[in-house]
Amino acid sequence: MVEGHEVVVLDDLSVGKLENVAHHLFSDRFRFVRDSVLNEAVLEPLVRWADVVFHLAAVVGVKYVVEDPLRAIRVNIRGTENVLDLAFRYGVRTVVASSSEVYGKSTHVPLREDNDRLLGPTTVPRWSYADAKAIDEYIALAYARQGLPVTIVRYFNAYGPRLDPRGYGSVVARFFTQALRGEPLTIYGDGQQTRSFTYVSDTVRGTILAGTKPEAAGQIFNIGSDREITINDLAQRILELTGSRSEIVHVPYSEAYGPDFEETRRRVPDVSRAREVLGFEARIPLEEGLRRTLEWFRRTVLASLEVADECRNDGVGAFFAPPALSGRV
Ligand code: UDP
Numbered sequence: 001m002v003e004g005h006e007v008v009v010l011d012d013l014s015v016g017k018l019e020n021v022a023h024h025l026f027s028d029r030f031r032f033v034r035d036s037v038l039n040e041a042v043l044e045p046l047v048r049w050a051d052v053v054f055h056l057a058a059v060v061g062v063k064y065v066v067e068d069p070l071r072a073i074r075v076n077i078r079g080t081e082n083v084l085d086l087a088f089r090y091g092v093r094t095v096v097a098s099s100s101e102v103y104g105k106s107t108h109v110p111l112r113e114d115n116d117r118l119l120g121p122t123t124v125p126r127w128s129y130a131d132a133k134a135i136d137e138y139i140a141l142a143y144a145r146q147g148l149p150v151t152i153v154r155y156f157n158a159y160g161p162r163l164d165p166r167g168y169g170s171v172v173a174r175f176f177t178q179a180l181r182g183e184p185l186t187i188y189g190d191g192q193q194t195r196s197f198t199y200v201s202d203t204v205r206g207t208i209l210a211g212t213k214p215e216a217a218g219q220i221f222n223i224g225s226d227r228e229i230t231i232n233d234l235a236q237r238i239l240e241l242t243g244s245r246s247e248i249v250h251v252p253y254s255e256a257y258g259p260d261f262e263e264t265r266r267r268v269p270d271v272s273r274a275r276e277v278l279g280f281e282a283r284i285p286l287e288e289g290l291r292r293t294l295e296w297f298r299r300t301v302l303a304s305l306e307v308a309d310e311c312r313n314d315g316v317g318a319f320f321a322p323p324a325l326s327g328r329v
Pocket of ligand 1: 175189231
């Protein structure tokens with residue numbers, strides 16, 4: 001538990017997994033509630049009880065937003081409104097998780113918190129996520145004007161252990177799973193688009209600072225690494241790290257996300273405000289973060305017999321098997 005605090009987690013487990021917090025479940029300072037931010041009756045006592053609310057509940061991931069925009073819009077706007085209404089009612093300090101996606105397809109490098117946003121037409125469902133998160137920010141800022149100590153963090157492609165091996169919401173998860181299974185790595189588009197991947201412990205530290213530094217109230221912060229990498233290079237790194245012989249395939253965006261799709265070509269944060277106000281800087285270099293993430297993916301992806309079997313059939317088991325599994329493959 002962070003610095004001895006008591007923590008209550010509210011999660012509907014629509015994507016998250018209980019096993020991700022299993023190591024806390026027997027602590028008397030930890031409580032898990034399986035429910036939704038849309039359920040105000042459940043939310044109310046939890047917010048009333050809290051000293052700080054970290055509001056991260058959302059439908060995240062381009063693929064999931066594109067597949068069911070209505071659900072994403074509902075959860076992401078209504079959920080935040082519920083949390084902030086209650087936080088305001090009880091005067092509880094709150095951090096609202098927003099996203100670098102709010103910058104849309106802006107070509108500005110690096111992206112500063114007060115830069116203009118550039119979004120495509122409303123017929124492109126992807127941008128509904130950016131707009132929903134922007135509405136969340138507007139609500140938070142409106143409450144800040146009325147005195148609520150609320151801070152907005154814009155995450156830049158967080159990754160690390162406990163990503164969903166099915167690839168939910170992250171190219172890193174998809175590439176590791178594909179590489180470990182010996183399946184082709186699917187790069188969408190030409191792979192020249194860039195992202196600034198941020199290791200999860202850095203994202204968490206930035207979030208906690210945003211919720212604890214008094215000067216952070218009423219402000220927006222980019223929380224991310226400013227190390228930029230193309231998706232082509234990321235795929236290459238992951239192949240090298242895993243030792244996988246998977247091939248790389250380029251898949252048209254229309255195949256991955258349907259016909260109405262637009263992409264963010266570059267995404268690099270300006271982190272000076274976070275550095276100055278929060279004392280935050282991403283510490284874990286990409287290579288180190290990917291190594292740690294791989295260790296976790298090896299344990300979880302390869303630990304499933306189904307995958308181990310696939311490796312054996314492909315004749316690649318010996319190549320990828322961690323020592324603990326080598327007897328089985
Ligand atoms: N991407 C890819 N192959 C995949 C999944 C994603 O090439 O299997 C690309 C995606 O088009 C984007 C980048 O990787 O350019 C990051 O995608 P992700 O979904 O992780 O996050 P985003 O930044 O798009 O929200």
